[in-house]
Amino acid sequence: MLQSYTEYVKRYGIAELVFRGPSEGNPFAEQWVKGTMAGQAEEKHAEGFYDGNGVYKLRFMPSCEGTYEITAVTSWGDEAKVTVEVSAADENCHGPVRVANTYHFAYDDGKEYYPCGTTCYVWELQSKETQEKTYESLASSPFNKIRFCVFPKHYV
Known part of the structure; x- marks a missing residue:
């Protein structure tokens, strides 16, 4: 049974459907949730996951503004069809990072991304x-x- 879902989300935010389902046996391997999120400019397919205590979640990240229709089906026979309204992204939210021009990176909206990282050892x-x-x-x-x-490091 569909328990809840996100009705309004910002571009690059998370639209989520939450289902109640079976918790017997091994729900991680024996049950599934699948869905399609279709908007005017894109269509995405995703598989959900078991979150414990009979709760299953299906998540999407819309890349465009507008109205999306999400259809979902479950292995235990539940179905859902909902509408999600997607508004503009926050000013500092540029979307996921992708390869740009073969050797560089950019956010989904085109803004350049310069990776700068560090390492935490033996956390x-x-x-x-x-x-x-x-x-x-x-x-x-x-x-x-x-x-x-x-992996542990050995220091003298």
Whole structure:
């Protein structure tokens, strides 16, 4: 049964449908939710996911403004057809990053993107205090991407 859905979303935001379904057995492998989001300028297909406690979610990110129709079906027989209104994106939201001109990057709306990253080593073995300090320093840094090294390093 469709429990809720996003009626209004901004461009590059998340439109979400939430279903109640079976929780018996292994819902991660035995059940599914699939949907199509169709607007005037694009059509997207997606598979949903099990979120626990009998809750299944299906999400889309609209790339254009306007009215979209989302149709969804589930393995347990539920269906839904809803309309979502998409308004303009926030001023600083430019969409996902894509390859541009073979060797460069740009946001979906065409604004150039320059990746600048750092690495956090042995994150899961750091103290909570060190992790908090790292969060604070990253918040004011120029980095727009981060990678984590999960394997322990051996230092002398």
